[in-house]
């Protein structure tokens with residue numbers, strides 16, 4: 283883990299930008315143009331949610347194993363970094379969006395132990411991921427500390443100002459309209475609430491960028507084919523990372539959604555980044 287988010291990181295980002303495709307316009311512009319990207323493919327925006335859900339339904343059973351294999355376990359350190367930054371307190375009312383099989387929620391619940399007063403809400407689009415998460419929660423004896431909701435980050439099934447923290451780990455990249463998801467995050471947060479987004483980002487170290495490209499485009503899809511029997515799902519993973527806004531661009535989106543004190547920290551040379559903000 284290294285790096286610290288700062289405006290100075292921007293010049294470093296530029297060098298790797300050639301291998302990164304700019305995401306298409308969103309929000310109002312996206313309404314006029316009803317297409318979006320699914321990895322490197324252009325598809326009808328209305329189709330993306332179903333495709334993403336289908337993909338995660340297919341990989342749900344192997345999702346956790348693949349995460350460990352693909353990242354060599356480093357995703358665990360990144361998730362710990364998110365929870366460190368959240369610094370959970372007993373009065374936390376947490377919504378973990380795109381919470382999948384529960385990795386963030388389990389960490390928070392385990393840190394707070396008996397101190398957790400309100401169940402952690404885990405919301406995800408894909409029933410299969412939630413089902414895998416419920417099984418894991420039962421194995422860990424955490425079932426009564428979590429509540430699982432099937433729902434879309436773009437229209438959360440929660441009232442306004444109902445949570446004190448919103449987390450999303452490796453989920454925002456998959457959402458069709460990022461601006462809409464950010465607006466929803468702000469809507470459900472109480473004033474004084476925290477927003478934390480962990481996501482793959484843009485590598486800021488040129489040497490690492492070359493190795494990472496090689497690994498991403500050659501090794502990962504082959505690993506997906508061998509272990510999960512699904513080369514396409516892991517090719518999508520790599521492509522979707524390249525289409526996701528880089529560190530500073532994501533800061534601008536978060537600020538545009540009405541959040542304050544937006545900042546980020548690079549993790550492992552920018553392979554991932556942790557963006558944080560306040561809803562004031």
Ligand SMILES: C[S@@+](CC[C@H](N)C(=O)[O-])C[C@H]1O[C@@H](n2cnc3c(N)ncnc32)[C@H](O)[C@@H]1O
Nearest residue numbers: 338380381382406407408411434435451453456
């Ligand atoms: C890469 S997984 C991340 C899971 C978990 N947060 C983690 O870090 O291990 C992405 C998750 O996002 C969910 N997802 C994709 N689009 C979504 C949306 N629009 N709303 C809510 N969840 C979504 C998928 O179903 C999947 O479980």
